Amino acid sequence: MSEIIATYHFNKVINHPEAFAEKLAVGLTVGSWTDLTTLDQSHLQGFKGRVVKTEILADITEVTIGYPVKNVTPDFSSILTTVFGKLSLDGEVKLVELDLGDYATYFPGPAFGVQGVRALLKVEERPLVMSIFKGIIGRDVTFFRQQLKEQALGGVDIIKDDEILYDVPELPFEERIQAAAEVLEEVQQETGKRVLYAANLSGPVFQLPEKAKRAKELGATALLFNVHAYGLDVLKGLRELNLGLPIMAHPSFSGAISGSPNYGLSYGLLLSKLTQLAGADFILFPAPYGSVPISESEARRIVTESSEAFPVPSAGIHPGLVKRLIDDYGRDIVINAGGGVHGHPRGAAAGGQAFIEAIAAYDGEEPGIAYKEAIKLWGTS
């Protein structure tokens, strides 16, 4: 019998963990057991939760329960409601792992993934570099074009919208996509380099499929999506449209679900495993460098779980961190920077170039000028 296996951390030592877990496994599925007739028990056996394991880990009780897949449908809402619907309301309990087993085949996963995105960009094996707009809120399409072009000229692979830029009158979604298609075509003519632009898909949820299709028609090359503010099933639905556009999952709002050590879902599970299953090609996450309160082990799990999609360590990234990023997470990553591009002494084009030079330097080439300038400003840690 196929099962979905959920592992929970209860932030206390539970004295009789097996009995506690059995009560949960029954309560969260068939609801009662000892009251049932033998005939009913026999029939309902296939729908009853099963205690897989319990363990006391210092001050935490780890409980692992298997849920028959017959109880759910292949939607995150269904699975999360079954394994963590009522239980999330029961005090200090964190869902740390969810193993869908065979049932994972019902979830699409990335359309492009690492290899597909590399093929689009014609970049075979170096880490990719992504740049983010800066100070775009309240600006118009002229500002957008200028900043896009400057960033693209530095040699970065991808430029992404600010996740707080929506479909606003100053700079509408369609206008951004059309402007970007033109600017990036110009850049390709000038430099030979293809650059992707990830436009932030936003707006009323049931209009998103049409907006995404329209984006593709207008020449969009990727989509950014605030998946955790919308819901994982919305990403899954968009992915299942097979738009031919890679999708970048932004971690915005995920701290509301994963930030606490004792509640919600672990970052590795939410940001990476489930988001990849839903169809993200890029998984942005806060890098554990600088001030972001994500631990190195959590970050490592995010990268490990992102086995098909590109993990994108973000926040406070500058060229001096490139060596550490590659050493920590390998070459199948996207190095993502905002201030670390725009803050370069010679502007955003030199800022992007500095990242490309940093990767080349990692691979043994002579350090370039832009890279040296960046290191002088920001150091190497």
Place this chain on the structure above:
Amino acid sequence: MSEIIATYHFNKVINHPEAFAEKLAVGLTVGSWTDLTTLDQSHLQGFKGRVVKTEILADITEVTIGYPVKNVTPDFSSILTTVFGKLSLDGEVKLVELDLGDYATYFPGPAFGVQGVRALLKVEERPLVMSIFKGIIGRDVTFFRQQLKEQALGGVDIIKDDEILYDVPELPFEERIQAAAEVLEEVQQETGKRVLYAANLSGPVFQLPEKAKRAKELGATALLFNVHAYGLDVLKGLRELNLGLPIMAHPSFSGAISGSPNYGLSYGLLLSKLTQLAGADFILFPAPYGSVPISESEARRIVTESSEAFPVPSAGIHPGLVKRLIDDYGRDIVINAGGGVHGHPRGAAAGGQAFIEAIAAYDGEEPGIAYKEAIKLWGTS
């Protein structure tokens, strides 16, 4: 200038709260300020966040920031990403209040609300009573019909699906709705009483509008929805279809977002205020009686924020708690019970009747037999 006002609790004493808040207000909107030219500052003033207030409350720093509505679109995803997207990733910070001001008019709110639901049921001013299926997982339509009829015969106003029952082969969504329409028509013929059945709307997110319309065609009288596992914008989108069906918002999964005292959104904000704005007619929440770790003050806020929708205190409710429920939350509530209906010594019909009698007793009538039996079993606290 219209603003959305967000209030945060940082779980620490911040030494220079005004400066800290100003940095946030700028960083979460226009991104930089002192680097800008006077001309740019003048232009961007209308897009910049504004510190409304800061205050130290014992060990907590309360920060209130106003965000220009020009920065967002009328979607929860947009607003939550702006006010709590990046910030949710920044450690121990909780979004405790969100005041949309005039912008709230862009959000639909309940289609029926308290008065609309009362009109549907022809129940003028007493608290409503709702019963939940028990042990329905894995059962077929014969079992469903029997249990539905038994519950309905007790005189309850609404019967809701178990939130963990999806559109499964044993008991598909459409089959449940058709069976319920027949059974509840029979009951109305026999007793004169109209009973609503809230069917759990589930499945792939972009199929939900069609499923909801089909449900209405098949005679559905209400929908149950796991809004927090799907996302608030999905509820808003369903509400905006104007289906002519009241929608019941289940609190499943909300503990992942609201359970922690130091992270996420407060229960009152998420479960009640935002869910009502999104269009829920009923707001289910765990009552602070018994073992549920929700405080009395949080529960009171949930009820207060639910000014148009019916608050539905749930979990561990039995007839002996009716007096306390009415005293605590007033008469515009739905009293919701599972075990407190099905566990009655004479079965679910008597169980429902006991609740109706409990309300009558509160209003000065002689206590009925079913109510007395329930009190004997469960007591009055």
